[in-house]
Amino acid sequence: MQRTVRLSVWLAVPFALFVPTLSALAQSALGGGGAPSGGNPLALSYRTPDPARGQQVSQSCQGCHGPGLVSRDPEVPSLAGQHFSYVQFQLAVYRAKLRPGPVMQQVAGKLSDQDIADIAAYAETLQPGPAWKTESAALRVRGAALFHVGDGPRNIIACAICHGDDGRGNNRLGVASITNLAPEYALEVLHEFKNTPEFGVPHPNAMRIALQPLTEDDLKAVAAYISSMGQ
CATH class of the missing domain: 1.10.760.10 (Cytochrome c-like domain)
Structure with a gap:
């Protein structure tokens, strides 16, 4: 912590x-x-x-x-x-x-x-690196659903709304590309954003808010998916 x-x-x-x-x-x-x-x-x-x-x-x-x-x-x-x-x-x-x-x-x-x-x-x-292999197909499927669709009943916003369906983000808007991001690093960054204190700056605060409803298992699923998007 x-x-x-x-x-x-x-x-x-x-x-x-x-x-x-x-x-x-x-x-x-x-x-x-x-x-x-x-x-x-x-x-x-x-x-x-x-x-x-x-x-x-x-x-x-x-x-x-x-x-x-x-x-x-x-x-x-x-x-x-x-x-x-x-x-x-x-x-x-x-x-x-x-x-x-x-x-x-x-x-x-x-x-x-x-x-x-x-x-x-x-x-x-350069082109993003190749996809990382995931140990659990079920975890990846769960992550894909959260990434592309979200979970309305739990107030989880789809990651694709900002990062795009391909995970490539947006240079003009300052949204990072996360396609095939290294899996352990991806999970660490998700933790950082979720646990950061509230502050009034749009991009990082938007990430903090979007991640609040996600459980630890959700975060692991999203990290597994974005690390293997090209799989």
């Missing part, structure tokens, strides 16, 4: 403190050219993102996130196919030490604004 509470802080703090930055980051992700930093650690300034350079800069990332940024470690997320806005924001948050994670803080601490933009641009050009 203590670890969950500590981890959940990153969901609230960056958004609560830097809401004005999000619009600037979104413009950058859509080709706006980046915003001047002005002392804000999450407002990046860079030239047009270069995926080819991002491929070179991200070579060191492959030690953990896998060749071609496709992870086969169930506790480590793939970056392949992740949206520009999401990768850019997460790297900036780690670099600013607003999201816990000593390894990622150290790695991101060595990246320039341009490095972050180029890595994000490269990751977005």
Whole structure:
């Protein structure tokens, strides 16, 4: 529990403190050219993102996130196919030490604004990694139902409403791609969102609210499904 509470802080703090930055980051992700930093650690300034350079800069990332940024470690997320806005924001948050994670803080601490933009641009050009195999077909079926349909009597909203039927999310809206997300990592993130304190920022608070009706078995089922969507 203590670890969950500590981890959940990153969901609230960056958004609560830097809401004005999000619009600037979104413009950058859509080709706006980046915003001047002005002392804000999450407002990046860079030239047009270069995926080819991002491929070179991200070579060191492959030690953990896998060749071609496709992870086969169930506790480590793939970056392949992740949206520009999401990768850019997460790297900036780690670099600013607003999201816990000593390894990622150290790695991101060595990246320039341009490095972050180029890595994000490269990751977005890739296809999501392959599906993970699930041990329980029944668990996966249950997760698929919750993901695509939800459960009206229990006030469970379908994940597909925001993340799409294919789980690919939406770059413009800042909704992450979760297709074939590493299974143990997926469950950990679901726990983080569900257990984070309430705060008035749309995206993470929407996740917190949506996950409240889900039981632990529900969360495991959803994680099993999203990790194996291409199966």
